[in-house]
Amino acid sequence: xxxxINFQETLSAFIVLFAVIDIFGSIPIIIDLRxxxxxxxxxxxxxxxxxxxxxxxxxxxxxxxxxxxxIASFAVxxxxxxxxxxxxxxxxxxxxxxxxxxxEATLIPLVFxxxxxxxxxxxxxxxxAEYASINILIALLLNAVCxxxxxxxxxxxxxxxxxxxxxxxxxxxxxxxxxxxxxxxxTNITLLxxxx
Numbered sequence: 001x002x003x004x005i006n007f008q009e010t011l012s013a014f015i016v017l018f019a020v021i022d023i024f025g026s027i028p029i030i031i032d033l034r035x036x037x038x039x040x041x042x043x044x045x046x047x048x049x050x051x052x053x054x055x056x057x058x059x060x061x062x063x064x065x066x067x068x069x070x071i072a073s074f075a076v077x078x079x080x081x082x083x084x085x086x087x088x089x090x091x092x093x094x095x096x097x098x099x100x101x102x103x104e105a106t107l108i109p110l111v112f113x114x115x116x117x118x119x120x121x122x123x124x125x126x127x128x129a130e131y132a133s134i135n136i137l138i139a140l141l142l143n144a145v146c147x148x149x150x151x152x153x154x155x156x157x158x159x160x161x162x163x164x165x166x167x168x169x170x171x172x173x174x175x176x177x178x179x180x181x182x183x184x185x186x187t188n189i190t191l192l193x194x195x196x
Contacts, residue, residue: 013139042151089174
């Protein structure tokens with residue numbers, strides 16, 4: 001298992017997940033939650049979101065098998081979701097409506113859908129089509145550490161980056177996500193067409 005550790009794969013998976021989770025882009029939402037009196041626990045939010053993503057990473061494929069869907073097909077479908085998420089980030093539009101009745105901020109909207117949402121789940125399974133599991137898990141763990149640090153220091157991070165910095169970070173990772181979506185689509189559609 002440890003012989004499969006590859007720095008390049010880990011770094012690539014980290015960047016992809018970091019862009020999808022978009023913790024810096026979520027800072028204004030997190031601050032707004034606090035201003036509205038909806039407090040949350042950074043540790044609890046990080047642990048729950050990390051656990052959910054690990055569960056989906058290992059259990060997601062079983063769910064797909066129940067519906068007779070292979071990872072390559074899921075990755076192609078996932079590339080469309082990632083593509084739409086990238087458009088949201090680049091064009092400042094809302095495609096995915098996050099509406100729910102629960103008022104507790106730690107679980108909703110912080111854990112789901114901000115940290116461990118459909119985009120994160122889709123991306124994890126899409127990455128499995130390309131990278132070794134150990135590299136994705138390391139990348140996921142590193143992202144969990146980043147999420148925890150940012151949640152603990154939301155006000156400081158916002159002051160450090162400023163509104164312009166957060167805006168730029170969101171746009172930059174939006175473009176990265178767009179490129180990733182295209183690569184995921186082309187790689188996996190080629191695999192599917194090759195099997196056909």
